Amino acid sequence: MQTETEVNKGSSNPNVSQPATGRASHVAATAPGQIRVIKRNGTVVPYDESKIAIAMTKAFLAVEGGTAAASSRIRETVASLAEQITATFSRRMPSGGTIHIEDIQDQVELVMMRSGEHKVARDYVLYREEHARLRAAKAATVENPEPDAEFGTIMVAMPDGSQQALNMVRVRTLVEEACAGLAEVDPEEILKGAMRNLYNGVSLDDVNTSLVITARTLVEKEPNYTYATARLLLDKLRSEALTFLGVTQQATHQEMAHYYAQALPAYIKAGIELDLLDPELANFDLDMLGQALDHSRDDQFTYLGLQTLYDRYFIHSNDVRIELPQVFFMRVAMGLSVREENRNERAVEFYRLLSSFDYMSSTPTLFNSGTLRPQLSSCYLTTIPDDLHGIYGAIQDNAMLSKFAGGLGNDWTPVRSLGAYIKGTNGKSQGVVPFLKVANDTAVAVNQGGKRKGAVCAYLETWHLDVEEFLELRKNTGDDRRRTHDMNTANWIPDLFMKRVFDDKEWTLFSPSDVPDLHDLYGSAFEQRYEHYEQLAARGEIKLSKKVKALDLWRKMLGMLFETGHPWITFKDPCNLRSPQQHVGVVHSSNLCTEITLNTKADEEIAVCNLGSVNLAQHIVDGQLDKTKLKETITTAVRMLDNVIDINYYSVDSAQNSNFKHRPVGLGVMGFQDALYRMRLAYASDAAVEFADSSMEIISYYAIEASCNLAAERGAYQTFDGSLWSQGILPIDSIAKLQAERGEKYIEVDTSRTQNWDDLRARVVAQGMRNSNVMAIAPTATIANITGVSQSIEPTYQNLYVKSNLSGEFTVVNPYLVRDLKAHGLWDSVMVNDLKYFEGSVQPIDRIPDELKAIYRNAFEVEPRWLVDAASRRQKWIDQAQSLNLYIAGASGKKLDITYRMAWFRGLKTTYYLRALAATTTEKSTVANSNLNAVSSSGGEGSVSAAAPQAPQASAAPQAAEVPKACSLDDPDCEACQ
Incomplete structure (x- = not known):
């Protein structure tokens, strides 16, 4: 070859003949103008097809x-x-973008080979290699005394406006550190991909962004790239925080x-001076705590986990994050041990537990x-009283509690119904719905301190006269003044009510x-009194x-759901009959995420729960x-949770009153699905059900033991005397109370056990309990993201999908x-494409x-x-409840009916x-035999136990166009417990 083949290098060489005819002579005007080309010297020019044609012509000639x-x-x-x-x-970039000159030359080689021009392609490859060698030699002698052998010199724009040569030694170190110890992760692949997007004048931030973006695109190829991506993101975090704190400008792992x-x-x-941290933190031995920070634990983060922390958890000043991951965990630990x-x-101790995940x-x-x-x-959790002053006082409490990031559960049952008599005005009530509208708008207005939307759940008992309108509050049709979207x-x-559903009787x-x-x-006390009121109504003594x-009514509940x-769907009686605190109050509702079951009393007690x-x-x-x-973890965790009660800031006095008394x-769990994977157990198996039972029994035992030991150290909670604990009735024992009250016809619960509960029961009676309630399983969506495991007790959503949340979109691969x-x-590219096509399902893939x-x-x-x-099987060990999402494919009224009856019958x-998928969306049209989770009332898999009363088929629920209808799997509105 006599001439240099410079594709898209800028102006064409006047000494080289132009193609005389054909499309290439005028194609520049019709090429995609949004595509730009990064030249070897770092400058960026528009894509020009004519220059590609010129270079190829030279090669052929x-x-x-x-x-x-x-x-x-x-x-x-x-x-x-x-x-x-x-x-x-x-095709690759329909909306435009940037490509490197080397990418174009790679494509030139490829099309020449495919077209059979092998000799031209061979000479072209040899020519490129020779000129790469010459460019490197020239850079070493002229442009930079120590250029990178592979990428030459790239000038980077510094914050002060100056330009410096990019330190490629450091960049290589960062990438190699990011990939260290990760199987099948190639630092060269990240480096080459990232460097192609760099040009002279690029900012330091954009260098990091290029590395991060390149690494994250490889996650679907190899899941370990998520750890490499997180470690590359850490370089940006370190630079931001360490520069602000005056420690150093940059630091490697x-x-x-x-x-x-x-x-x-x-x-x-800095945090104290900026009024962001409690001045008491300065009185810790900061040198000792600093030496305890373990930098190697930064390596545990997935990209999603670290980005979530950066976006929403790290303390910042003027949008500059001043925390780093291990400092963050130590700040939390210091606050809990103050x-x-x-x-x-x-x-x-607390830091090591948190930072270990x-x-x-x-x-x-x-x-x-x-x-x-x-x-x-x-x-x-609050109860709303039935008077105007109390209602708006409760709404004000909602606002104050929501302001500081608390999730709310409101019991609205006491508020009189539509048409009820108002003595003070001699008028009639508008019912509970207009007040629910005000509560809804308050949650929107007070958005948890600007960190996330306010979140509240309203509860209403099934006998309330406004219940039918209550069921329709989330509908998108009807009078919008009576909707709470x-x-x-x-x-x-x-x-x-459930008994009458099973027996097909009337309800009043x-x-x-x-x-x-x-x-x-x-x-039984409710049943007797309720039936008495029904008799009064039948005689006309109760007009309304x-x-x-x-x-x-049950069918309408399920249809609206x-x-x-x-x-x-939540159940009043098991929450109360199994409550350790029934001697001092009543559980009137659960919380925002349905796992908390604590007593409330209007104007006196707002129940508070502290989760981990x-x-x-x-x-x-x-x-x-x-x-x-597990015992070591739980012992420390319960101590941390107990400390929360004394340290906590209470914006409402009745919340402090309740929390200090009880x-x-x-304490909950997350990563249940990951645990099954590590044990090689299928979620849909008897072995997994047994593990749910045995693991929760151990957690229950150690959690109760830890609270009992804290009581010996710090004293029992104020209302311990008279509680089920004081009577030697532990959560596993309280099932008998539910069975006796409900009747054996309507309940089937396994009561087997393996631990020495007699010994623990005796210690609880003798020493007391530090906490009235100890266990509850929360949704954990966000903290599960942080720790990189499946949320709560959930099965895997999909094996390959894109998760969207407030931090962006993240490819998630199992x-x-x-x-x-x-x-x-x-595992190959074909398998990746199959998983994409089948929406993360492995069932239709034959091989x-x-x-x-x-x-x-x-x-x-x-x-x-x-x-x-x-x-x-978990519920028998838990003194509160669990956030249980139900997934139903091919949803119908019959499936919902059986599933929710089963939930009640099993003692939940x-x-x-x-999470429902309509029948029309559950299968690919080209896939045979890809049945999803079928529920049958005729026996076999998915059927209700033969001991359960058989359910008549409910009317089919509406097949909505947009499914699932519930919140997304990581809904930022539902994070108060997470």
Whole structure:
């Protein structure tokens, strides 16, 4: 070759002949103008197809000569090949973008080979290699005394406006550190991809962005790239925080072993000066705590987890994050240990637990621990009184509690119904719905301190005369003044109603102003009083009442649940009959996420719960549950949760009153699905149900033991005497109370056990309990993201999908599935495309072995009965409840009817969201036999137990066009407990 082949280098060489005819001579005007080309010197120019044609013409002429016959063939060939190259880039980037000059030259080689021009292509490759060598030599002698051998010199724009050569040694170090210890992750692939997007004058931030974006695009190819992406993102975080704190401008991961100890005291000092941190933090031994920070734990983050922390958890000043991950965990730990006698040692203990991901505090605790207003509690439960002053006082309480990031559960049952008499005005009430509209708008207006939308759930008992209108609050049709589009709603259902559904009997609706004592009654006492009021209504002594068929009302509940996602189904009697605190009050509702079951009393007690979750996956060692480690985790976790009660900032006095008297906490779990993967168990299996039972029994045992030991150290909670605890009745024992009150015909619950409960029961009676309630399983969507495990007790949503939340969109690949497919030699680009096509499902992919198909069923392929059975086995050990989402594919009235009857029959206290897919959306038209989770009432898999009363078929729920109708799997509106 005699001439240089410079594709898209700028102006063409006047000494080189132009193509005489053909498309290439005028194509520049029609090429995609949005595409730009990064040249080797870093400048960016518009894409110009004519320059590609010129370069290719040179290559052909150098090989074939310039005879007339050859020139004619060359012109036609070049025009065709150049057009193919432009079409390729247009398909790749329909909306425009940037490509590197090397990408274009790669494509030139490819099209020449495909067209059979092998000799020209060979000479072209040799030519490129020679000129790459010459450019490197020239750069070494002229442009830069020490250029990078592969990428040359790139000038970077510094914050002060100056330009410096990009330190490629450091960039290589960052990428190699990011990939260290990760199987099948190639640092060169990240580096080459990122460098192609850089140009002279690029900012330092954009260098990091290029590295991060390149790495994250590789996640679907190999899940370990999510860790590499997180580690590359850390470079930006380190630069931002360390520069602000005056520690250093940049630091690699290994250098943080030194700089973390310096960063902590600088951070505490700056945070106090900026009025962001509690000045008491300065009184810790910051040198000791700084030395305890473990920089290696930064390597645990997935990209989603770290980006979530950066966007929403790290403390910032003028939008500059001044926290780093290990400093963040230490700040939370310091805030939780501030009242401990040996505060420094406890802070280190708490830090090590949090930073190990073995346990994670709930979002409000992570937000606010160690700050000037440490509102650390997750959720608040209130009862709304039936008077105007009390109603608006309760709405004001909602606003104050929501302001500091608390989720709310409101019991609205006492408020009189539509048409009820108002003595003060001699008029008639507008009912509960207009006040619910005000509560809805308050939640929108007070958006949890600007960090996320306000979140509230309204509860109403099924006998309330306004219940039929309550069911329609989330509909998008009807009078919008009687709709609450932003507020969650839940049915608070007495057992008597469910019995009448099973027996197909009538149900009577009342105004609470006529039957006020029903609100505080449950079990047989409720049944007797309710039937008495029905007799009064039949005699005309209660004027305002309405008879309906219980089954019709039940069908409407389920229809609205499918159509709007609300109201949720929760059960009053098991929540009360199994409550340890029934001697001092009544559970009138659950909370925002249906896992808290605590007493409330209008104007006196707002129930408060403080949450945290054990990462169950972290406690599976060699395929078995590590009970020793689990005990250590739970002992520290319960202490941290108990500390929250004393440290917490209470914006409402009645919340402080309630929390100090009863001291409830809610220890839960997350990563249940990950634990099953590590044990090689399918979610839809008897073994998984047994594990749900046995693991929750161990957690229950250690949690009760930890609270009992705290009582010996710190004293029992004020209202311990008279509680079920004081009577030696533990959660497993309270099932007998529910069975006795409900009747054996209507309940089937496993009561087997394996631990020495007699010994623990005796210790509880003798020493007391530090906390009235100890366990509750919250949704954990956000903290599960942070720790990189499946949320709560949920099955895997999909094996490959894009998760969207407030931090953006993230490719999520099931790493356990990828590992197994690799072991079988099945992980390749075709498999990736199949998973995309089948929306993350492995069931329709023939070459995947059946054993893997069983383990990797997604949430809609796990029959609902497995979810209910596992939840039932957990519920017997829990003194509160669990946020149980139900997934139903091919949803119909019949399926919903059977599933929710089964939930009640199995003794569950509450259910949470319904994730429903309409029958028309559950299968690909080209896929045969891809049945999703079928529920049958005729026996076999998915059927209700033969012992259960058989359910008549409910009317089919509306098949809505947009499904699922409930909130998304990571709905930012539903995070108060997470």
